[in-house]
Amino acid sequence: MSAPLHVAGLRGGHAERDVLRGVDLVVGRGEWVALLGANGSGKSTLLDACVGRLRPRAGTIHVAGHALAGDGVAAKRSLGYAIAAERLPPLLSARECLAVQAAAKQLAAIDAEVLQLAEALGLTPWLDEAVATMSYGTRQKLGVLLALLGEPALVVLDETFNGLDPASGLLLKRHLRERVDAGRAGVLLATHALDIAEHWADRVALLHEGCVLHCWERGELAALRKGGGLEVALAQRLAAARA
Amino acid sequence: MRWRSDSEERETEMRNESSGRPRRVEANGVRHVHSFLASHAFFLAPSANPILLAWRFERRRRVRQFFARRARAGTLLALIGVFAGIAAVALGQRLRGDAAALVALLPAHLLSLAVAATLVATSAIVHGRRHAERQWATAWLASAPIAARDMRAALRRRLAARWLPAAVVVLVLLAAAGTVGAVTVAAPIGAVALGFAGGAVIGWYAGGRAAHAPSVATLPRLRQARHEHAFEVTLTALGRWPFAQLRAALAPRVHAQIVGAALVGMPMGIPAHVVVLALLLIATALGATALLNAQLAVIPRAADWLRATPLASGRFTLALCRRALAGQLVAGACGALLLAALGVAPVRALALAAAWLAWVLTATACALARRHRTGPLRVELVAYAALLLALTATLPAALAFLLPALWWRDGRRMRAA
Incomplete structure (x- = not known):
């Protein structure tokens, strides 16, 4: 079975500036990959390219075996992207957002599991309210629910846990972990929260100046938890790269 | 030390x-x-107002970015040159013909002229001030310790920079029309100038309340009953979005003021049914324009949201624009009927309605091309150029002025969204 995400030699950016300078990254099924990096290192740009929001200048992106450039519709059918809270349609209700997203993915119905998650996250009272009236955290929850519609092989999250209350954050992390452990999806999460990367991810990739500088595998992460932690290791790697 | x-x-x-x-x-x-910034007067020269300074930097950067792409700038300048030439020639011809008679009518309708100018200026200043204040409320400098006096000064300068040149152009054109038509236009120029000045003052004092109104309170009530417990999988909410945007953006008080002032400005002796028809026509035009604005604001947001889904462009376009375009069709038909009822030749009325619909279609297509599939700007330029050429060849010369202005405005609105 093809990996949910396979990125090779990716170059691209905004306007004339190359933010990504040859990124190679694989997210396997049943794998949670956390993407770390300093501000401006290209995390969000990489995610934008992976979900088809940004056209790369060079390189290939395959989602569940489908080339994003050649077979975009099939690739996007296997993809769930948690859109940023401020980019959600402000005048539609949460229910309408779910309906439109499900129709866009050509689903027959909204997944019962997603509705259960909405209930558990306390989103049900907000279903008929306009997005503009929701708090930042509530909108973040809605963004994740939209991403999880249609059993995507790849779930792409950009700083999704920012603004979530601790209980909701834990619930969501457990849900994602269950999906990953069941081999139903691969998760790519760009974040600055080292605790999530250290305790929940299977692999941590460090992006520096548009390239993957280092990857910590599961065993290395376990060793780091016993030692100085990911924070120190990250700082050392970045210092060495800058030197 | x-x-x-x-x-x-x-x-x-x-x-x-x-x-x-x-x-x-x-x-x-x-x-x-x-104020750290204020202490660096040499850096801020000639103005120490931080808002003005930020706007100046933004403007400079935009101009630089625009001219960095020489091909784009060259094409646009060439297009502007071509259309300005066409417009000048066409206007000259019209002024030598029928328009001379039209100019001769102006001195007899000074009150109407003044009211029309007041309306235009009031609307421009009200909208300009509200827009700027809404932008300001979420801007990065909103929490900076800037005095209200400085903010008002910045707003005044911004509005003056935007609208004063337009007012001067109108007055110069009026003066030119008087020269060509050999008619004394001093009184009409005075009336229009007075109307502009009065409208600007009224607009300034009437337009400054939006910042205090909570934006959430103005949101339209969503239809809940039908979807109480159901989870339909449908794109129909996309089609409703432009109308929800329209309802959120409506300013009934301002529109009532416009209609009221239009009533006052109607020359005496006009039959009541003509007044009613004219008011209906104004309302139709306002509604159609507001709907187009709403659609242009919604398209980029919807495209941004749904770009990462497998939704095909055709389905996206149909779902998002079908209802709004049907609304425009109804507005166009109503407008044509009203124009015909007001005595305009049916063919001319239909031509005007068709021109508006062509404009709506072109603006919508360009917004879709620009945002949904990152279409190149060349396509947009070619589309607008073709439309403008077609319309200026068939409709009065006024379109040559009106349409580039609309193009500029629509483009700005899309970029802002």
Whole structure:
């Protein structure tokens, strides 16, 4: 079975500036990959390219075996992207957002599991309210629910846990972990929260100046938890790269 | 270096205040410069107003970015040149013909002219001020300690920079029309100038309340009953979005003021049914314009949201634009009927409605091309150029002025969204 995400030699950016300078990254099924990096290192740009929001200048992106450039519709059918809270349609209700997203993915119905998650996250009272009236955290929850519609092989999250209350954050992390452990999806999460990367991810990739500088595998992460932690290791790697 | 005593500090502060230099504030023994930016007058010259400075930097950057792409700038300048030439020639011809008679009518309708100018200026200033204040409320400088006086000054300058040249152009054109038509237009120019000035003052004082109104309160009530417990999988909400945007953007008070002023400005002796038809026509035009604005604002947001889904462009376009375009079709038909009822030749009325619909279609297509599939700007330029050429060849010369202005405005609106 093809990996949910396979990125090779990716170059691209905004306007004339190359933010990504040859990124190679694989997210396997049943794998949670956390993407770390300093501000401006290209995390969000990489995610934008992976979900088809940004056209790369060079390189290939395959989602569940489908080339994003050649077979975009099939690739996007296997993809769930948690859109940023401020980019959600402000005048539609949460229910309408779910309906439109499900129709866009050509689903027959909204997944019962997603509705259960909405209930558990306390989103049900907000279903008929306009997005503009929701708090930042509530909108973040809605963004994740939209991403999880249609059993995507790849779930792409950009700083999704920012603004979530601790209980909701834990619930969501457990849900994602269950999906990953069941081999139903691969998760790519760009974040600055080292605790999530250290305790929940299977692999941590460090992006520096548009390239993957280092990857910590599961065993290395376990060793780091016993030692100085990911924070120190990250700082050392970045210092060495800058030197 | 010797630290000055407290009394010396206070003296310095008083001297600074009396000389208009930046004020120092003492707090808990720590010296704070009241405004870091204001203390660097050489850097801020010629203005120390931080809002104006930020706007100037933004404007400069936009201009640089635009001219960095020479091909784009060249194409646009060439297009502007071509259309300005066409417009000048066409206007000259019209003025020598029928328009001379039209200009001769102006001195007899000074009140109507003044009211029309007041309406235009009021609307422009009200919308300009509200838009700027709404932008300001979420801008990065919103929490900076900037005096309300400075903010108002910045707004005044911004509005003047935007609308004063347009007002001057109108007055110059009026003067030129008087020269060509050999008619004394001093009184009409005075009436229009007075209307502009009065409208600007009214607009300034009427338009400054939006910042206090909570934006959430103006959101339309969503239809809940039908979807109470159901989870339909449908794109129909996309089609409703432009109308929800339209309802959120409506300003009934301003529109009522416009219609009221239009009533006052109607020349005496006009039959009541004509007044009603004219008011209906104004309402139709306002509605159609507001719907187009709403659609242009919604397209980029919807495209941004749904770009990462497998939704095909055709389905996206159909779902998002079908209802709004049907609304425009109805508005166009109503407009044509009203124009015909007002005595305009049916063919001409239909041509005007068709021109509006062509404009709506082109603007919508360009917005879709630009946002949904990152279409190149060349396509947009070619589409607008073809439309403008077609319309200027068939409709009065006024379109040559009106349509580039609409193009500029629509483009700005899309970029802002």
